[in-house]
Amino acid sequence: MQIATWNINSLSVRLPQVLAWLEANPVDAIGLQELKLVDEKFPHDAFEAAGYHAVCFGQKTYNGVAILSRTPLRDVVRNIPGHGDEQARVIAATLDTPEGPLRLVNCYFVNGQAPGTEKFSYKLLWLEALRDWLRTELAAHPRLVLVGDFNVAPEDRDSFDPVGLKDTIHHTVEERQHFQDLLGLGLTDAFRLFDQPEKSYSWWDYRMLGFQKNRGLRIDHILVSTALRPSVTACRIDRAPRKNPQPSDHAPVVVSLG
DNA sequence: ATGGTCGCCCCGCGA
Numbered sequence: 001m002q003i004a005t006w007n008i009n010s011l012s013v014r015l016p017q018v019l020a021w022l023e024a025n026p027v028d029a030i031g032l033q034e035l036k037l038v039d040e041k042f043p044h045d046a047f048e049a050a051g052y053h054a055v056c057f058g059q060k061t062y063n064g065v066a067i068l069s070r071t072p073l074r075d076v077v078r079n080i081p082g083h084g085d086e087q088a089r090v091i092a093a094t095l096d097t098p099e100g101p102l103r104l105v106n107c108y109f110v111n112g113q114a115p116g117t118e119k120f121s122y123k124l125l126w127l128e129a130l131r132d133w134l135r136t137e138l139a140a141h142p143r144l145v146l147v148g149d150f151n152v153a154p155e156d157r158d159s160f161d162p163v164g165l166k167d168t169i170h171h172t173v174e175e176r177q178h179f180q181d182l183l184g185l186g187l188t189d190a191f192r193l194f195d196q197p198e199k200s201y202s203w204w205d206y207r208m209l210g211f212q213k214n215r216g217l218r219i220d221h222i223l224v225s226t227a228l229r230p231s232v233t234a235c236r237i238d239r240a241p242r243k244n245p246q247p248s249d250h251a252p253v254v255v256s257l258g
Numbered sequence: 259a260t261g262g263t264c265g266c267c268c269c270g271c272g273a
Contacts (some may be wrong), residue, residue, distance in 0.1 A: 009265070009273085010265055036265070111272075113273085119272090205263075206263035206264055206273095207263050207264090209262095210263090249263085249264080249273080
């Protein structure tokens, strides 16, 4: 089976591109981030017509996440339990596979703007809360996949300019330590299980011809639990949609599970 | 010479 993640930067604008991508890439499930719309405006009918069940957690103007799945979704959780948050950043659900239940956690991690700002402090607190919740979530659901826009470039090779951007947002020691903490829970970065092209990125700034110059970051990730790791057969970033007219600034990432 | 990001929803903010 295949599971994907894609920050689409407004579902209203990007719906036709999401539907076209799903038609060309009929993944079993996908986590979407930055819907930028309220639940009342979520296009359930369009996704149902495309063959997907959907659960969403929307918000006006900012944030918003959803999971689409070929098979029904159950035990839906919205945001981190016990962590008061006005921003809609997390949705988790269980889907049933022939191999057993699979827990899919889809997150739009906090951006954090810049070290030293209030937004950065909020990012670190959010990352702590996520880590603590995921520890219990993993104990309850051994077959777990964590997907999303992590807003962290885990290593220097995940940035087009690790020297010039050292200690700036997405690159700080604190953010990278939090990424390592997630791995420490028993999660594996599926992308790095395989040989990948150099300078593989999942996000490119709209400004200054970022994509054309491949000035990007790898900040969209798929992490798999220890139980799932042996079944991972591939993981790739699909740059194609970034070449579309009116693209999202992020590309989808896809993992294949045997 | 001008404009050189996008999406939100109305204007400057967040990414």
